[in-house]
Amino acid sequence: MAKRFYTRYALNIFTLELDAWKFPMHTHNFYELIFIKKGKGKQSMNGVLFPYKEGDIFFLSPKDEHLFEIVEKTTFEFIQFTEQLFLEQVNKEEKGIWEKTIEQVLYSPNVIPQDIICIENDRVKLFQLLALLKEEYATKRMYTYQILRGIFQSMMLIIVRNLHVKNPSSEQAVFKEEEKINKILSHIRQHIMEKEKISLKAIADKFFISENYISIFIKKHTQFSIKQLIIETRLKTAESLLQQSSYTISEIAEKLGFTDAAHFSNTFKKHKGCRPSAFRKKN
Known part of the structure; x- marks a missing residue:
């Protein structure tokens, strides 16, 4: 089973120069862009082994299992990020474009386990943007985080453009x-x-x-958290069971995943204004 690596940062940028890969096959709780600044070897991603070389750029989702086999000393440039970085975009005019980028990149399965760039001029731009990103990340001056988000957004839009060209059917x-x-x-x-x-x-x-x-x-789509939606759905189902079934309060609580009858009763009263027993009597 692949090891899982974690980060608590919305954005993390670092460089590794390695003669041999030191890490086991692994997945992450974050997304990862990997730039090959120099060197060559092979990468195994989701069971597919393919060569890498200087200038290659890879995009990995949290579910992707991977490791490298280094043939020639390699300098890796890593950009690790979580969805929190997308949430912090505040430019309303670009909100639609940015949300579409999230959908197309983050939701798509990784159907291209290889270098993701097919427009060579875009490759040059991405390495230039990477240099700017690293420089700003290292300085941490006024407005640094806002500048980092802007640079990163530009990089992601370029990547989306290349993914569409490389695999136009991926939108399906x-x-x-x-x-x-x-x-x-x-x-x-x-x-x-x-x-x-x-x-x-x-x-x-x-x-x-x-x-x-x-x-x-x-x-984003419902204005409610998943926890709120589940509670609301449980309570709607509870109302139906209280009205139409002969289940006891304890049985309904168990069926709907509440800790116990007291937990169910307190939650029901908090959201519906009365205890389940009172609701049943009224209906």
């Missing part, structure tokens, strides 16, 4: 936003009595969205 792997959110909400409603199927991980895995981003995606 991405649901439209409205369709995806409807499918997620339908899944929650259908499996509200199956706790394991509506966990964050289960929903993320089913709809090919990272665990980090699933809550953000749902809140």
